[in-house]
Amino acid sequence: MKCTQKLFLLVGAFFGGALLTSYICPPSSKVEATRAEAQAAQAVTQNRITVLYDAFGKPSSMKKDWGFSALVEVSGKRILFDTGNNSEIFAHNVKAKGVDLTKLDFVVMSHRHGDHIGGLNHLLSVNPNVPIYAPKENFGVFGSSFPSSFYRRNQSLPPEMRYFDGKPPETLRFGTAWPQGKFTWVAKTTEVAPGFHLILLKGPWGVDLDVMEISLAIDTPQGIVIVVGCSHPTIEKIVEAAKAAINKPIHLVVGGLHLLPATDQETQRIATALHDTWKVEWIAPGHCTGEPAFSTLKETFGDHYLYAGLGTTVALGAKPVAVADGEVSLTCFDNDDLQTYRELARLSPDAAASSLSTQAVAMRSTNPDRAGEGVAVHPGASSDVGKNRASPELMH
Numbered sequence: 001m002k003c004t005q006k007l008f009l010l011v012g013a014f015f016g017g018a019l020l021t022s023y024i025c026p027p028s029s030k031v032e033a034t035r036a037e038a039q040a041a042q043a044v045t046q047n048r049i050t051v052l053y054d055a056f057g058k059p060s061s062m063k064k065d066w067g068f069s070a071l072v073e074v075s076g077k078r079i080l081f082d083t084g085n086n087s088e089i090f091a092h093n094v095k096a097k098g099v100d101l102t103k104l105d106f107v108v109m110s111h112r113h114g115d116h117i118g119g120l121n122h123l124l125s126v127n128p129n130v131p132i133y134a135p136k137e138n139f140g141v142f143g144s145s146f147p148s149s150f151y152r153r154n155q156s157l158p159p160e161m162r163y164f165d166g167k168p169p170e171t172l173r174f175g176t177a178w179p180q181g182k183f184t185w186v187a188k189t190t191e192v193a194p195g196f197h198l199i200l201l202k203g204p205w206g207v208d209l210d211v212m213e214i215s216l217a218i219d220t221p222q223g224i225v226i227v228v229g230c231s232h233p234t235i236e237k238i239v240e241a242a243k244a245a246i247n248k249p250i251h252l253v254v255g256g257l258h259l260l261p262a263t264d265q266e267t268q269r270i271a272t273a274l275h276d277t278w279k280v281e282w283i284a285p286g287h288c289t290g291e292p293a294f295s296t297l298k299e300t301f302g303d304h305y306l307y308a309g310l311g312t313t314v315a316l317g318a319k320p321v322a323v324a325d326g327e328v329s330l331t332c333f334d335n336d337d338l339q340t341y342r343e344l345a346r347l348s349p350d351a352a353a354s355s356l357s358t359q360a361v362a363m364r365s366t367n368p369d370r371a372g373e374g375v376a377v378h379p380g381a382s383s384d385v386g387k388n389r390a391s392p393e394l395m396h
Contacts, residue, residue, distance in 0.1 A: 011365035045144055047074045047220070047316040049227065049254055052093050053084030053119070054286050057310025058324040061096045063089045064310055067115035068229055068287040071099055074218050074316065075195060080107045080130075081216055081227050081255075083119030090119030096309065101126045108198065109134040110229025111213040112141045120178055128180050133198055135212035136185035143176035143183055186214055187247055195219035199241045203232025217242035222318050223251030223281065230288050231258045236270065239278045250280045252320055254308060256287030257297075267293045271300040282320055 051057070053069035067085030071078065080101070084090040094101060101123055107130055110116055123130070134142035148168040159165040176183070191197050196218055203211040215238045216227040224246050231238060235257045239250055253274070259267050271293070274280045284306035285297055298305040306314055306322040314322050 002088065042259060046076075048313050048317070049073070049225075049284075050097060050099070050313045051308055051310055052097060052099065053082070054308075054310040055088060056286075057312065060311045060324070062311045064091045065089045067118060069093075069116075069119060070227060070255065072216065072218075072227055074225070077105045077193060077196065078103055079196070079216070080104050080123070082108070082110050082116040082229050083123055085115040085118040087119050087122040091122040093310070094122075094171075099132055101130075104130050105298070106131040106133060106192070108132075108214055108216055108227075109142065110215065111135060111203065111211050111232065112137065113211070113230065116142070116229050120181070121178075124178055124180055125358060129182060132181050132183050133186050133192060133214065134183050135200060135214055137189040137212050138214075139174055140185075141176060142178075142181070142185065144185065145171050145173040148172050168222060189241060191245075197242070197245045199226075199245060201233035201241060204234070215242070217246060219246050219248065220316065222316075223249040225252045225316060226250065226254070228253065228255035228257065234258075236273060236278065239274065239280065248310060250278060252282040252284065252306075252314075252316070253280055254286070254314060255285040257285050257289040257293060258377075260288050260290040261292035262290070262293065264292060267296045267301075271296050275300050280307060284314050284320075284322060294370075372393045 050071045050073075051069075052062075052071055053065065055064050055066045057064060065085050067082075069080070069082045069084040069090060072081055073079075081199050084093070093337065103151050104127060107123065109120075109132060112135070131159045132142075134140075136144065138146065140145055148164075148170060150172075151163065152164070153166075155166075157166075186198050186200050189197065189199050194283075196216065199215040199217050201213060201215075203213045211232050213229060213232045215229070218225040218227075226238065226242050227234065230236060235253070239253070243250065257270075262270065267290075274283065282304045283301050285294060285298055286308045289297070306320060307321055307324075308314060309324065312322050314320055
């Protein structure tokens with residue numbers, strides 16, 4: 001009897017202690033719940049977007065550089081969106097993330113700028129037959145073709161002074177740096193697979209005013225998911241075109257918003273318009289969005305802002321979560337992240353759209369927390385750049 005009583009006392013003490021411990025030391029509810037939710041979503045979802053190339057991100061074996069690339073896995077499709085700035089870095093990051101480039105349904109090249117097409121050589125060395133969608137442009141880097149009637153004839157000239165001896169082919173095709181690539185030129189907004197729309201617009205936002213840019217709009221049960229490379233046509237026009245193509249709410253926007261040349265006031269206007277007017281539910285900005293815009297968008301979207309640095313996987317669903325190295329991303333940037341992004345941004349082609357006064361830069365160097373104050377425009381800047389000034393915080 002005594003042994004039985006002792007046994008009951010020991011068991012009772014064990015469970016009582018466990019109950020007391022769980023009562024006194026509950027998990028840090030919000031953080032732990034969010035982490036658990038993110039890890040669960042990461043484990044079960046097959047719908048996700050993984051950032052393979054960018055200038056900021058949590059510490060990992062991946063290499064940071066200015067540019068953008070993402071692997072989109074939605075509804076059984078595997079789509080590579082852009083290839084970053086440097087072929088070797090792109091190859092390294094793809095390997096570090098364990099991505100198999102031989103298993104792609106198709107590739108989207110958003111536009112012709114080098115920080116989005118730099119990894120094409122590596123891609124084609126691994127998967128030379130993958131279909132590639134690229135913007136159609138006259139004499140574009142992805143190749144082009146158009147009727148030979150574009151030039152005027154002079155029938156009075158002898159054959160040796162005439163193009164093609166006066167008998168040109170009906171269609172002229174123009175070369176590309178990747179002749180082995182299986183390019184399909186996109187001339188208008190097109191649905192390339194059920195629920196997958198390529199939004200083609202001209203890009204007046206930045207220094208290359210004639211660039212044509214493709215954004216990827218995906219029809220999901222929760223609404224439209226948009227992947228953008230640089231948003232040269234402006235993110236508002238892209239959102240508008242995506243809604244016109246699919247006629248659903250905008251659930252999530254991922255990628256570069258090209259707010260580097262925007263003033264703080266313009267950035268706030270755009271952030272508010274995305275949130276209040278266009279009713280974008282979630283946002284995961286990266287690449288050329290810019291540091292001041294990261295801050296403004298986070299403040300505007302609150303807990304519907306997703307950190308999407310290099311190596312981050314955004315698990316899609318009713319409540320998308322951003323996960324890096326198995327943990328949910330709870331913050332925007334740490335100090336190392338900021339320093340790397342600033343240096344790569346300073347050296348990037350996109351910085352050409354932003355000229356700053358020495359005084360403004362010096363002020364930011366001594367007080368980095370004062371974002372977006374004292375912006376000055378370089379006297380040599382074009383009128384287009386002058387109207388859309390960059391925040392000095394980018395240029396430390």
